[in-house]
Amino acid sequence: MTDGTMLDQKNLEAAAGIAGTMTGDVLKMSVPRSDVKVTVDGFEIVPFMGLTTWAAFRKGTEQTTVMGDIVLMEDEVGVAVSAAIEGGFYVTALHNHFIRAQPEVLFMHIEATADEATLGQGVRKILDAVETVRQARPVNPAIKEVPNQLDTRQLEDIIGAPGELKDGVFKFTLGRPEVPVRCSRCGGLEINSVMGYNTWAAFQGTEERAAVCGDFAMLELEVAPIIRELRAGGIEVVAVHNHMFFEEPRIIFLHYWGIGKATDLATILGRALATQKQVQSDDACCSP
Known part of the structure; x- marks a missing residue:
């Protein structure tokens, strides 16, 4: 059952610069953090194990709501939080998913209700801020697959x-x-x-x-x-x-x-x- 009319998928994808997948009336954009190698107790944590940034959009009766989870290294947290607030998003949580992770990784949850262009552009601002940090300080990438x-x-x-x-x-x-x-x-x-x-x-x-x-x-x-x-x-x-x-x-x-x-x-x-x-x-x- 839908809560409103369908999303303008092309408009959202253009604003965010990311292709998404429609499931019912929800558009989900996923960005695997394959650019960073994270291990926990000798196990390498590839993106499908829990290191994928995502944002999901659903249209209500008047506006659209986005909820998402942004995977962050410690040196990315400050710029990501600032970008989210400047984009009109709530930062609803900032926390760990693992202990003893090397390097430490945190997860920032976001939420906002607005027009689609504003939401898509806001997600793009966060991702651009994170990418700028990593480009300046690259780290070892994740392996593509675990045994x-x-x-x-x-x-x-x-x-x-x-x-x-x-x-x-x-x-x-x-x-x-x-x-x-x-x-x-x-x-x-x-x-x-x-x-x-x-x-x-x-x-x-x-x-x-x-x-x-x-x-x-x-x-x-x-x-x-x-x-x-x-x-x-x-x-x-x-x-x-x-x-x-x-x-x-x-x-x-x-x-x-x-x-x-x-x-x-x-x-x-x-x-x-x-x-x-x-x-x-x-x-x-x-x-x-």
Whole structure:
């Protein structure tokens, strides 16, 4: 279901200088950070493992809203924040997704509602600011693909959902259509999975030694039970924070990192997902 008329894809792409992909009525632009090499505990984090800058646009009844996530090295943070504010964007979060990352990497979430040209140009300003820093101080680029020896079918059976294999990384993306979220200052626009309201998990490595990272999208009452399940299985909780402003109901995001047997990691995540469903059934505060 759409909230308004369709976007002018060509106008937005021209303003931002980036080609995008339409999924339903949402236009998503993605910029993999393949220009930087990042490692965590000996695992190289390629863009599909969680190092991709993106911006997603959806048109409401009057104006268009953008939400996005900008991947930043430490020396890029200042210029990116300034460019976002100068472009009329909210900086809704600035945080880590990993611990022990070499080099340190941060993630800046953005949000704005305006006309399409303003939003596209604003995204371009942020990307140009980041690119200027990297051109002045280039670093080693990421490898294009990591080795993969995972039994992806078994992981799908454990998680109970299909995954996507790309560049050696196997990723699950799980929306939450049972808990609709709307932006109160965006004309009540619904924020869907393509705009970043989702839970995801990305695996790489071998059956015996795999790494998993990802993000849980949670209602407030779900936070503690999910943390309990992850920690009971030895998965590290590395960040808990918001991504959005003005959303109803409030959504909290939790980032995690784990190393172990691939099936063990998937089983722990499966338990956390089951716990989340149990909390929903026990509490009806957000039922229509």
